[in-house]
Amino acid sequence: MPQAARGCRTGFAACGIANKLPTNIDQAEPENFTMSDPHATPVATTSTTDHLGETDSPAMIVGVFLAVVLLSAANIGLSIVGFGKYTLVVQLAIGTMQAGLVSFYWMHLRQGDKVVILTGLASIFWMGILFVLFMSDYMTRIMVIG
Amino acid sequence: MSASTHSPVLKHHFEDLGQQHASERLGMWMFLATEVLFFAGLFGAYTTYRLWYPAEFEAASSHLNVLYASINTALLVTSSLTMTFAIRAAKLGNRGELIRYLLATAALGTAFMVVKGFEYAEDFREHILPGAGSFGGEIKADAEARGLDTGKVRLFLCFYYIMTGIHGVHLVIGIGVVLWLVQQSYTGKIPPDNYSTVEVVSLYWHLVDAIWLFLMPLLYLAGASIKHSH
Numbered sequence: 001m002p003q004a005a006r007g008c009r010t011g012f013a014a015c016g017i018a019n020k021l022p023t024n025i026d027q028a029e030p031e032n033f034t035m036s037d038p039h040a041t042p043v044a045t046t047s048t049t050d051h052l053g054e055t056d057s058p059a060m061i062v063g064v065f066l067a068v069v070l071l072s073a074a075n076i077g078l079s080i081v082g083f084g085k086y087t088l089v090v091q092l093a094i095g096t097m098q099a100g101l102v103s104f105y106w107m108h109l110r111q112g113d114k115v116v117i118l119t120g121l122a123s124i125f126w127m128g129i130l131f132v133l134f135m136s137d138y139m140t141r142i143m144v145i146g
Numbered sequence: 147m148s149a150s151t152h153s154p155v156l157k158h159h160f161e162d163l164g165q166q167h168a169s170e171r172l173g174m175w176m177f178l179a180t181e182v183l184f185f186a187g188l189f190g191a192y193t194t195y196r197l198w199y200p201a202e203f204e205a206a207s208s209h210l211n212v213l214y215a216s217i218n219t220a221l222l223v224t225s226s227l228t229m230t231f232a233i234r235a236a237k238l239g240n241r242g243e244l245i246r247y248l249l250a251t252a253a254l255g256t257a258f259m260v261v262k263g264f265e266y267a268e269d270f271r272e273h274i275l276p277g278a279g280s281f282g283g284e285i286k287a288d289a290e291a292r293g294l295d296t297g298k299v300r301l302f303l304c305f306y307y308i309m310t311g312i313h314g315v316h317l318v319i320g321i322g323v324v325l326w327l328v329q330q331s332y333t334g335k336i337p338p339d340n341y342s343t344v345e346v347v348s349l350y351w352h353l354v355d356a357i358w359l360f361l362m363p364l365l366y367l368a369g370a371s372i373k374h375s376h
Contacts, residue, residue: 052237052341055234056230056233058231058234061227061231061234062227065224065226068223069220069223072219072220072359072362075362075363075367076216076370079363079370079371080212080370080371081371082370082371087371091363091367091368092363092364095360095362098359099356102226102352102355102359106226106230106348106352107349108171112171113168113171116172119172119179120178120179122179123178124182126183127183127186130183130187131190131193135194
């Protein structure tokens with residue numbers, strides 16, 4: 001029974017009735033009983049053979065470190081030199097690149113489950129809503145009240 | 147039935163270790179999403195006032211110590227490096243290396259806070275403070291000489307202390323959790339099967355690092371191009 005239930009976690013529809021899942025709990029052998037739910041929504045990345053996933057290579061870890069440090073140095077250097085009205089935009093662009101490198105490689109988004117990637121993107125999307133809503137108020141007040 | 151089901155670190159309500167690790171990662175990412183929104187409120191308020199009062203914010207920023215902030219950037223990015231190596235060591239089952247990398251991470255985080263302490267002490271000595279009674283010294287004289295509104299300069303300092311303070315609190319919590327990982331690892335509770343315990347802590351640590359990478363330009367580099375005579 002557990003093997004059949006495990007198969008269903010890859011998609012209930014694909015299992016059909018061929019697996020003959022017990023509809024009564026009493027039909028399951030107690031010693032083999034697990035808490036499998038045949039109706040459960042498939043959960044991403046439930047591999048039973050490769051749960052350790054990919055191990056980061058030292059070259060990648062150090063490469064990201066050097067890139068982030070170089071971008072920080074560039075940000076500091078450019079800011080001291082100064083680049084006019086684009087200062088804030090350039091600084092934030094560099095910060096975004098750094099955060100992107102950290103999240104993609106060190107926080108493992110590149111090998112993340114879809115639901116994890118969706119969670120990360122959702123936080124950025126909600127932050128966007130926050131910014132659009134209050135900026136549309138504060139940045140347009142001068143147009144209304146002069 | 148997979149062999150991983152028999153692992154002692156498998157919690158009873160999970161099907162297998164893959165599902166357990168995925169759930170732990172997802173839980174931490176959901177928490178991080180709330181953290182992003184928490185800081186987004188601060189960044190949003192900062193952005194509004196920066197756009198309203200650019201001259202005051204840039205003048206105030208120019209009095210902050212870029213050297214301390216640069217050292218802290220290096221410390222924090224390096225701590226993220228050692229944290230990532232700690233995950234690798236955990237996956238490879240190298241306990242000694244795991245403990246060393248975790249201790250290095252905690253030490254670098256602590257060094258960040260020590261530097262921050264020196265920076266705050268210098269700010270206090272130079273009256274770079276937001277309170278009406280405590281604000282003064284060179285930053286006030288400079289703002290008045292430039293014809294700027296000192297109230298708006300002090301507003302920037304409010305953001306400076308609140309944002310760096312809250313970031314510091316997050317880092318102190320992170321140091322505590324990393325030291326807990328050291329204890330767990332020392333007592334043999336982090337075998338390779340349980341590497342995700344290190345990974346979820348690393349996710350938090352990297353987020354705190356990433357937030358600093360935005361605080362650095364917004365607070366310290368905003369006025370870095372303004373030259374002072376001192």
